[in-house]
Structures are given as structure tokens and as C-alpha cells.
Amino acid sequence: MRIYGLELLRGLSVxxxxxxxxxxxxxxxxxANRLRGQVRQDPSERGIFTVQYPEERLRVPERFRVLxxxxxxxxxGEKWTPAAERCTxxxxxxxxxxxQCIWIVQAKDPASGKPTPKASEFFIDVDVCMNCGLCAEFCxxxxxxxxxxxxxxxxxxxxxxxxxIDKLHVSTEYYAKTHPKAWAQxxxxxxxxxxx
Amino acid sequence: xxxxxxxxxxxxxxVLITPWDGLLKLLDPVYNWGRRNSIWPLQFxxxxxxxxxxxxxxxxxxxxxxxxxxxxxxxxxxxLMIVSGTVTxxxxxxxxxxxxxMPEPKYVISMGACATAGGPFKEGYNVVSGIDKFLPVxxxxxxxxPTPQALLHALISLQKKIDGQSxxxxxxxxxxxxxxxxxxxxxxxxxxxxxxQEIKAKCAGLEETKPAVLPTMIPAPLPGNTLLVKAEELLxxxxxxxxxxxLAYDYLANLTCTDYQDCYEVVSHLxxxxxxxxxxxxxxxxxxxxxxxxxxxPVWPGADFQEREVWDLYGVRFDGHPNLKRILMWEGFExxxxxxxxLEPYYEAPGKIFPSRWKEGRHQRAEERVPWADNxxxxxxxxxxxxxxxxxxxxxxxxxTLEKLKTDTLVVNLGPQHPSTHGVFRMRIVVDGERIVAxxxxxxxxxxxxxxxxxxxxxxMNFPYTDRLDYLCSMSNNLAYAISVEKxxxxxxxxxxxxxxxxxxxxxxxxxxxxxxxxxxxxxxAFFTPALYAIEERELILDLFEMASGSRMMCNYLRFGGVAAxxxxxxxxxxxxxxxxxxxxxIEQMDRYLTRNExxxxxxxxxxxxxxxxxxxxxxxxxxxRASGVKYDLRKADPYSIYDRFDxxxxxxxxxxxxxxxxxxxxxxxxxxxxLRQALKGLPAGEVQAGKKLWNLRVPAGEAYGRTxxxxxxxxxxxxxxxxxxPYRYHVRAPSFINLTALGLMCQGHLVADVVxxxxxxxIVLGETDR
Numbered sequence: 001m002r003i004y005g006l007e008l009l010r011g012l013s014v015x016x017x018x019x020x021x022x023x024x025x026x027x028x029x030x031x032a033n034r035l036r037g038q039v040r041q042d043p044s045e046r047g048i049f050t051v052q053y054p055e056e057r058l059r060v061p062e063r064f065r066v067l068x069x070x071x072x073x074x075x076x077g078e079k080w081t082p083a084a085e086r087c088t089x090x091x092x093x094x095x096x097x098x099x100q101c102i103w104i105v106q107a108k109d110p111a112s113g114k115p116t117p118k119a120s121e122f123f124i125d126v127d128v129c130m131n132c133g134l135c136a137e138f139c140x141x142x143x144x145x146x147x148x149x150x151x152x153x154x155x156x157x158x159x160x161x162x163x164x165i166d167k168l169h170v171s172t173e174y175y176a177k178t179h180p181k182a183w184a185q186x187x188x189x190x191x192x193x194x195x196x
Numbered sequence: 197x198x199x200x201x202x203x204x205x206x207x208x209x210x211v212l213i214t215p216w217d218g219l220l221k222l223l224d225p226v227y228n229w230g231r232r233n234s235i236w237p238l239q240f241x242x243x244x245x246x247x248x249x250x251x252x253x254x255x256x257x258x259x260x261x262x263x264x265x266x267x268x269x270x271x272x273x274x275x276l277m278i279v280s281g282t283v284t285x286x287x288x289x290x291x292x293x294x295x296x297x298m299p300e301p302k303y304v305i306s307m308g309a310c311a312t313a314g315g316p317f318k319e320g321y322n323v324v325s326g327i328d329k330f331l332p333v334x335x336x337x338x339x340x341x342p343t344p345q346a347l348l349h350a351l352i353s354l355q356k357k358i359d360g361q362s363x364x365x366x367x368x369x370x371x372x373x374x375x376x377x378x379x380x381x382x383x384x385x386x387x388x389x390x391x392x393q394e395i396k397a398k399c400a401g402l403e404e405t406k407p408a409v410l411p412t413m414i415p416a417p418l419p420g421n422t423l424l425v426k427a428e429e430l431l432x433x434x435x436x437x438x439x440x441x442x443l444a445y446d447y448l449a450n451l452t453c454t455d456y457q458d459c460y461e462v463v464s465h466l467x468x469x470x471x472x473x474x475x476x477x478x479x480x481x482x483x484x485x486x487x488x489x490x491x492x493x494p495v496w497p498g499a500d501f502q503e504r505e506v507w508d509l510y511g512v513r514f515d516g517h518p519n520l521k522r523i524l525m526w527e528g529f530e531x532x533x534x535x536x537x538x539l540e541p542y543y544e545a546p547g548k549i550f551p552s553r554w555k556e557g558r559h560q561r562a563e564e565r566v567p568w569a570d571n572x573x574x575x576x577x578x579x580x581x582x583x584x585x586x587x588x589x590x591x592x593x594x595x596x597t598l599e600k601l602k603t604d605t606l607v608v609n610l611g612p613q614h615p616s617t618h619g620v621f622r623m624r625i626v627v628d629g630e631r632i633v634a635x636x637x638x639x640x641x642x643x644x645x646x647x648x649x650x651x652x653x654x655x656x657m658n659f660p661y662t663d664r665l666d667y668l669c670s671m672s673n674n675l676a677y678a679i680s681v682e683k684x685x686x687x688x689x690x691x692x693x694x695x696x697x698x699x700x701x702x703x704x705x706x707x708x709x710x711x712x713x714x715x716x717x718x719x720x721x722a723f724f725t726p727a728l729y730a731i732e733e734r735e736l737i738l739d740l741f742e743m744a745s746g747s748r749m750m751c752n753y754l755r756f757g758g759v760a761a762x763x764x765x766x767x768x769x770x771x772x773x774x775x776x777x778x779x780x781x782x783i784e785q786m787d788r789y790l791t792r793n794e795x796x797x798x799x800x801x802x803x804x805x806x807x808x809x810x811x812x813x814x815x816x817x818x819x820x821x822r823a824s825g826v827k828y829d830l831r832k833a834d835p836y837s838i839y840d841r842f843d844x845x846x847x848x849x850x851x852x853x854x855x856x857x858x859x860x861x862x863x864x865x866x867x868x869x870x871x872l873r874q875a876l877k878g879l880p881a882g883e884v885q886a887g888k889k890l891w892n893l894r895v896p897a898g899e900a901y902g903r904t905x906x907x908x909x910x911x912x913x914x915x916x917x918x919x920x921x922x923p924y925r926y927h928v929r930a931p932s933f934i935n936l937t938a939l940g941l942m943c944q945g946h947l948v949a950d951v952v953x954x955x956x957x958x959x960i961v962l963g964e965t966d967r
Contacts, residue, residue, distance in 0.1 A: 004794055005794060007792040007793050007794055008793050008794055008795065010788065010792075011788065011789045011790060011792075011793045014785055014788060014789040015725060015789075018729070041739065043736055043770060043773045043774050043777065043778045044773070044777070044778070048255075049255045049256050049732050049735075050255060050256060050257070050258045050261075051256055051257065051345075052261070053257065053345050053348050053349075054348070054349070054352065057345065058256075058345060060742070061739075061742055061743040061746070061764065062764070063742070063743065063744070063745065063746035063761070063764070064742060064746055064747075065746040065747060066339055067338065067339075089555075091553075091554035091555065092891065094549070094553040094554045094557065095549045095553075095554065095891070095892070096654075096656065096657070096891045097553075097657075098316065098548075098653060098657035098658075098659075098660050098661060099315070099316035099317075099318070099319075100548055100549070100550050100553055101316075102553060102557075103552075103553050103554075103557035103558060103559045103560075104553065104554050104555070104557045105555070105556060105557055105558060106554075106555050106556075115555075121557075121558065123557070123558075123559035125313075125559065125561070126309065126338040127309050127312045127313030127314070127315065127318075127326070127338065128309060128313065128314070128315060128316060128318055129309060129316075129338075129340065130309065130315065130316035130340040130660055130664075130750070131339060131340045131747065131750065132659075132660035132663075132750065132752045133746055133747075133752065134656070134657075134659075134660070134752070134891070137760060138889075138891045146746065150339060150342065150343050150345060150346045150349075151345075151346060151349040152337065152338045152339065152342075152346065152349075153305075153335050153336065153337045153338075153342075153346065153349050153350035153353050154335070154336055154353070155334065155335055155336070155353070155357065156336070157306075157312055157313065157326075157328070157333075157336045161312070161313070161336070161338060162559055181764075
């Protein structure tokens, strides 16, 4: 004869295990130096699994992508200049963009009126962008990259959600900080090309 | 100076008099503190963003830390509406009604690009360009989808906003405010009733529009194994194909339509579950005016919803179909939107790349380009005042006479806003007492025009869109699409890429089954404990995806002939730790926790039985088919990628009930782990991309139907190419959609409470059901 409820209790032992682990693991965390201040993100993690945002943040991998940014050669805090701009207005990012959220105006030489390989205006409609990263993947000049900033919530959208060329530009220094590995690889490739 | 004045002076000198408003201001901190820490969201999700919203409420991000863990299923108890995902025209009346039912004070967070302005689906014919056209929004979150932390950040911003409010000025204590918003109606297009006069005036001045002239093609010569039959011979041929023992084409995998220059071509793909045989493609053509073909439902009942979809989107009538009416759009919608000459309101060019974007690309919103300043269009001479809604037509169910008692049947509506419908899905249920007499699924509330947009996209652009089909399984969707296009192009991915693809696809299967089981238990009433355990494991797999592809959910990782980038070096140790350590333990734990639990057994055994023959006839796929005892898994039956190299079993259970579907999923997770172990071990070094990665590749003219075994069933892509860089026809064979065909059959005779369990056991995702 089967006793009704035994299997239910057996199942509840799993919940009890989780309950107890949340305390034992918590104690370990309090006293073990090794674990202090570490975000709970490892597959070996047991017990409480919570990342205490905003005090602590989930470590994001380098490839993490939210919105695109434009890169200019310079230091953080500087303002971009057409000379430091990497973008050549070739338009490949606008052409691969699946929801077509990129708008580019090619710069013209003020004296002759001939088009120059620079972008004078560059817009990204954040409300259309699908964060897919194809623009960054296919840019031949390493000029457009995917940023890590995700805390973008705001109370207005009509003006602030159209990113223009000033808002989009970030420095190579910033990019090297957020994407150290990709930066090193790209620099290496550029060096090799220069040697040739 | 009289006595009174003297007294007043005395009082003023010695007593601090505060005006009423000032006194109230002193209360503000307390008032705001209470509200800011108890913002209860409405349990309401629309699309992909809703999954991230659920994760925000789960253990890793734990929205309870902000006092917002009480997701209320009733708008009467909710303070905050998180509009999480694409707002479609079909759904927006319900959203406005829900908002109206919420008591003040109420707040709205617009989560993600779609809710804010239509997002990547903005150009679609069924998509509303932003919820702020109807509701006042407090916080907008950019991102597609915003991560759970971004949602928490928005919640903190909302709390800050509340901190700044004052009792004296808030809108809900003012007499004159009326927060009731007029509910929009579904006419020939979405009708904003506030704009009635303007619409009438503009429609009076409209001229009849001529059909657009767009590039079309004539059908290509028939590829091999294709039968083109005349309409009058279709049924006889179909019967012969199915019944003749040496043919035995018993499984209708896919049925769809292509709009050619001189005809509509209805195409169906047939397979046999009994013997390995090459597939047969059955084609029938209908003329352009008043297109008609015979319905295939008498032979394969699984054609039911698919034929309705073709009628809805192409306007091809199926003679003999028992219930031919629109399925994704609503009755009364003007036009058949997938026809080549149907242009959406925001139509810009026949194919992307839009010329307005580059060289002289000054930003302009789509709204600014069109006369209605919105994503709508109405026929000439349309008058909103004279328009009457067409009553929804459902099949009548006669009342029955039980022994001596004559009872009337009762119609119960479940959804589209219901916590157990796994999204914006609706069921119209006819009950006789407690028992279900008939059930009809009503869908399209998340129809965001994937196929129409897909035919304008270049081949590469469709990758990130496939992520948003079944948004839990973006990697598998990528794989199915990549395989279909590679089939047409005749390219083969590199060895390393093949292994990476299998690793990703099987990890996806595990996370999908975890999620499905967690939420099945939710539907059964085991509220959230199993789901929380499941989500914990899923989060760890998502970390791997994010590491490799850059995004938790919308991976966009595969490319034609390879993958987007090689695995980062920290990927493999973590994947090995998961596959060899954590995941087996977690599955074992889930098994111990639930499988023999008496309550689960009582609720699931014998419920929602789908017999073997019916499962095949109704084109059920994936775990639903295998739980009915059919040993049919495309990884073995029609091997793709490199699945023929791995050693694994196909678990089946004969009972066909909810419990069997649960067991199949647990068993499949074990098999996926076995594949993963072999794949991780065998992963070779080398390139991850065959040839050069092209963004503007052209696909040779022709057609292909590529099918894969997705976690939910057969996920296929039917593609027709005219040799250019975008598909002429792009159709998704969606398992979530076709598995629902048998839902009515499974639910008959059961209780209303069982319906949610049966639906949960089919495991649908609305992004894929409605596309």
C-alpha cells in the first residue's frame, strides 16, 4: 500500500534544502574573505542567488551590447572633432541595420562642396534600434561599437531618444576600458597593417 | 481695536500658524514613502520584454527588494502597469481597458523599444507606434529587450519621481481630473475614437487608391519531389498520398501560400512518420480574382489553422473548411496584408535598404511622413460614426439536455490578459456546468507582422528578427533559419561552427524545458517555487549566451556558414561546469521534487489526452507528439547539422496526457546533456566562419523548406528566392502555432482549471504563435 503524501514530503525536502542553504551559504559569505564582495554569478553558487542591484551589479561580459556608439580617437572627457572621428560615412552600418534606425549625412567640403569621407550628422533612433549589433559587426573602420550602458530609463522620449552625433561619440579611451580584449585585438591588427 | 482683533494679534504673535497646504506638505514624505515602497505591478506581459520582467521578479534580481513583488493579476489591485513588449492594434483596446480599471494612483512604465514607439516592428501593419499614444507614461526604458537591471533602474527612477510628488498637487485628488481613457475600437484599422471627426474629414477627401505596382515573380520551375495538381484533383491526390500504404504521407508539416504575379500558390509539405521517405511538396494554384482552393482539412485536420492564416493574410478561400475566418487579424480588418500589393501605412520602399537613410539621412520619424501621423489607414469615404463593430463570429454550440435537466451552456473567455495563458492568448470556452463542451483559441494579439517585414529585409537582417519569434529559444531559431538559407545557397559551415551550433541549440532546449516545466507547475497552482528554481538554472545558461553573443535573450549569434564570433575563452570552462556539474544536479532535483508528487499526478494524469493518431493528424510536433507515443524527432528522422554524429535516445511516452508531456521534457533534458557532453568533448579548433561573412549576400533563385527540431517542435522556414538579396517569400512554420490546432480536442470534457494545465503542457510562446 502506498501512503499518500510521502512523495510530496520527499519533494518538500528539496525546498527545505534550498531554505537551509540560503542561511548556511549566507554565513559562509559573511565570514569567508574569499567570497566577500563577490557577485553571486558562478555555477557553483548555492543558497541565495540575488544580485543586490543597485549596490552591486552583474558582471557583464565584454561582448554585452545595448546601444551603438561612435568612436573617436581621443581621451575621455574630450569633445569629438571631425579630425578625430573614425567614421567615414561609408554607410554600411545604415545598410545592414535590420530595422533601419541609422541616419547618416555625409559631410561636404565647405570650399568645393564635394563630399568628404566624414559624417556631418549621424542619428540613431533608440526607439527603433533592436540592439542586434550588426552595425558594429560589419563596420570596416571600427567606428561604431556596442556600448555597455543600460541604465537609460527616462521620463521623456520625443527628444532624448534620438541620439545625434554629439551624443553618440565616445572616446577610444572609454572603448578600451569597456572592451579591453577587442581593443587589443584591433590595435594589433592595425599595427600589422601599418607595418605592411 | 476691538477685542477680536487684539486676540488675533496675540495668537499670531505666539502661535505658529500653518496654512492647510503647508500642513499637507509636511505629510508628503510619509505619503510618498508609503507609495514608493509598495508599487504593485499588474501581472501583465505582452512580448519578449515580459520574459525579462519575469526574470526581474525571480531570484537573481528579486524585485521584492523594492517592495514590488506583488504582481497583481487584477488591475483593481495594481499600481503600476509595465507595458512590456510590442503593443499591437488588436491588443491595445484591452490595454486601455485594463488601465482604466486600475485605481489611482497609477503609473505606467514603457519597457523596451516596442512599447515606447513600435521598436523594430514599427513598420508592421498591426503595431501601435508607442503606448504613449493612449496612456500617460511615467518612465520609458530604451533597449530591446532592456535587461532586468535596466528595469530595476527604471523602477528606482519611478520611485524618485514619486518622492517629488506632493499631496497638494497630485492629479488623483483633483476634482476635475477624469483619468478614463476612451477605448479604441477595431474597425477597418485601429480607430482612435478621440480622432473620429478628423478621420471622417480626411477620408472624405481620399481618392480610391490603386493597387501598388511592386516587383513580382512568376513561379519558378518545379523542384524535385513536387506535385502540382489541379484544384479539382487536390483532395483525391491528398487522400491517395495519405492512405496508400507505400506512400503513407500522414504528416502535414507545413501549409502556406505565395503570391505570384499570375496566381496564388498554396504549398504544403508532407512527410511520413511511419517510414523514412523523401518529403513531397504538394502545390495547387488559384487565380488572382476570387482565389479558391479545396480545403485539406478532411485529410489532414492539422491544416485547420494554417488554412485560416492563408485566408486571413492572402485572401485565398478554402472550400470545405469548417470554420474559415480570420485568425491573426480581426474580422472587419481592411485588406489581406501579406499580398504583394498591400502596403502598410508606413511603407517606404519595396525592399531594405531604404535610400532615405544614407548620404542625406536626416532623421525623420515614420509618423512625420504619413498623412494620418500614425500607423493607420482607412478606406476612402470611411465614416467612423456610421461604422458598427462586426460581432465576433464563433461557431454556435447548441444547448444540451442532460437527463431531465435542460441546461444552457455558458461562454467563458480566458485571456488575452490572463496570468496562465503564457502571453496574450485567448480562449473562448463553452462550458456546460463545469465541463468544457468546446474550446476555440483566439490569437493574433501579438501578431507583429514578422513575415511581411521579413520579405522586405535582406537575408542577414532576418537573423535578429528570428530571435524574437520564440524569444526563449533565440539560438534554435537562428539555427533553423541559417540551415534553410544554407540549403538554398549550398554552403556548409565549418566543423567548429557546427559544434558550437549544436552546443547552443541543446543549451537552449534545456533552458526552454526548465522554463516550460516551471510554468506548467505555476499553472497547476504550485505558485512560483518550481519556476524560481527553473529560472535560476536558466539564468546561468543565459550568462553563457551573453558571453558568446552579447545578449541574454536576443542572441543573433549564427551567420550563414558559421557563427558571428568564436567562443570567448572563459566560455568552455563555465559550460563544462554547468553541463557536468550543475545542470545534472538541477534536473535530478527537479525530478525528485516533482515527478512523483501525488498532487501533480492527480492533476496531470489522464488530462488533456491526445491519442497517437490524432497527434499525427493534427500535425502536433516536438514533445507533444512524442508524449503521444510517436517516435519522431527530426534530429534522427531528418538529420540536420551534425546530429547524426551524436549518440542519444528519443524519449517517448505512450499516454499522451499532460503528465506524459512533462515526463518527455525531463527525459529530453537528460538527452540534451548527453549530446552536450559529446559536443563539448569533440569541439575541434579552427575557423568559425566558412568563407567571407557577407552582409549583402544574394541567394540563388529557387525555394527551400528547412526544418529543425526546436525545443517546442518542428521549426521550419519556407523560403522562396527570386535571386535578389531579400526573400520573395519568407514563411515560418511555427510549432507553437500549429500545436494549438489540437487544443480544442484535448480540452473537451475537462474542467476549466485543467485548460491552463493543458495549455501549459503544450508550451507555447506567443511571439511564435502569432509571429
